Amino acid sequence: MKVFKALTIAGSDSGGGAGIQADVKTFQELGVYGMTAITAITAQNTTGVQGVYPLSVEGIAKQIDSIGTDLTPDAVKTGMLFNSEIIKVVAEKITQYQWSNLVIDPVMIAKGGSPLLQAEAIEALKDYLLPIATVITPNIPEAEVISGIKITNLSERKEAAKLIYNLGAKNVMIKGGHEETDQMIDLLYDGNRFFQFESKRIATKNTHGTGCTFSAAITAELAKGKNIVDSISVAKHFIQAAIEDDLRIGTGHGPTNHWAYNKRGALCK
Ligand SMILES: Nc1ncnc2c1ncn2[C@@H]1O[C@H](COP(=O)(O)OP(=O)(O)OP(=O)(O)O)[C@@H](O)[C@H]1O
Numbered sequence: 001m002k003v004f005k006a007l008t009i010a011g012s013d014s015g016g017g018a019g020i021q022a023d024v025k026t027f028q029e030l031g032v033y034g035m036t037a038i039t040a041i042t043a044q045n046t047t048g049v050q051g052v053y054p055l056s057v058e059g060i061a062k063q064i065d066s067i068g069t070d071l072t073p074d075a076v077k078t079g080m081l082f083n084s085e086i087i088k089v090v091a092e093k094i095t096q097y098q099w100s101n102l103v104i105d106p107v108m109i110a111k112g113g114s115p116l117l118q119a120e121a122i123e124a125l126k127d128y129l130l131p132i133a134t135v136i137t138p139n140i141p142e143a144e145v146i147s148g149i150k151i152t153n154l155s156e157r158k159e160a161a162k163l164i165y166n167l168g169a170k171n172v173m174i175k176g177g178h179e180e181t182d183q184m185i186d187l188l189y190d191g192n193r194f195f196q197f198e199s200k201r202i203a204t205k206n207t208h209g210t211g212c213t214f215s216a217a218i219t220a221e222l223a224k225g226k227n228i229v230d231s232i233s234v235a236k237h238f239i240q241a242a243i244e245d246d247l248r249i250g251t252g253h254g255p256t257n258h259w260a261y262n263k264r265g266a267l268c269k
Pocket residue numbers: 018109110111138139140175176177178184185186199200201202203204207208209210211212214236239240243
């Protein structure tokens with residue numbers, strides 16, 4: 001049996017809904033062996049972020065080397081990277097090991113407003129990570145920061161996608177979670193065509209970790225050898241199920257249910 005392997009290079013969320021924890025749960029649910037290189041520890045729950053503790057650049061490089069010298073991932077994703085030094089070492093190591101299928105989730109701010117990426121790191125993200133990305137998955141505020149333009153409608157989102165594509169990412173997926181519309185539209189640009197992935201907006205405050213879960217699902221499907229459009233299609237169904245079947249735990253923005261996608265599959269059989 002061929003074992004597909006995915007690596008996440010991201011921050012730890014002690015509350016378990018976002019970050020490394022969301023990624024590993026998603027990989028597992030999609031039948032992919034998950035590996036991790038932790039960039040920062042956050043003290044975090046559904047009410048917000050109580051503390052951020054980045055790891056040393058040496059400690060991050062060592063984790064990636066441990067994987068690179070023994071276990072070759074079929075796909076890699078990055079999440080919270082915190083500062084430019086971390087971004088540089090992560091890009092350097094991914095290039096050194098010649099890993100392909102790279103998903104960049106340019107995590108900047110947690111739901112409650114806490115910064116997970118320092119402002120000084122934006123240029124490093126553009127210079128070092130975008131050129132090696134198979135796909136970058138910003139939400140609308142992140143796409144505004146990277147592209148430098150304001151996004152208030154779909155045509156501005158398309159313009160931003162083109163600008164981000166020109167920075168070197170092979171595919172640009174600008175998510176629609178931050179729009180107020182009834183229809184949730186995620187927009188992909190592959191340098192040639194636009195693709196829209198649509199679903200119904202679910203009225204819930206329990207959306208902690210949706211971005212991490214979505215990008216981890218794309219990573220898992222790319223690891224299995226699927227193309228970008230098919231990978232995003234699975235990820236969209238995965239996140240929709242996970243949000244619909246919310247767990248209602250914690251007093252703030254609760255996590256999604258990573259088990260929901262497979263639970264549905266089992267019920268349909
Ligand atoms: N209320 C909702 N109903 C349906 N789908 C949603 C909802 N909120 C987010 N999504 C979906 O979840 C995915 C993540 O989108 P979003 O724009 O929320 O990412 P994000 O802001 O990066 O998430 P995070 O809160 O983890 O930082 C997208 O596929 C989006 O369409």
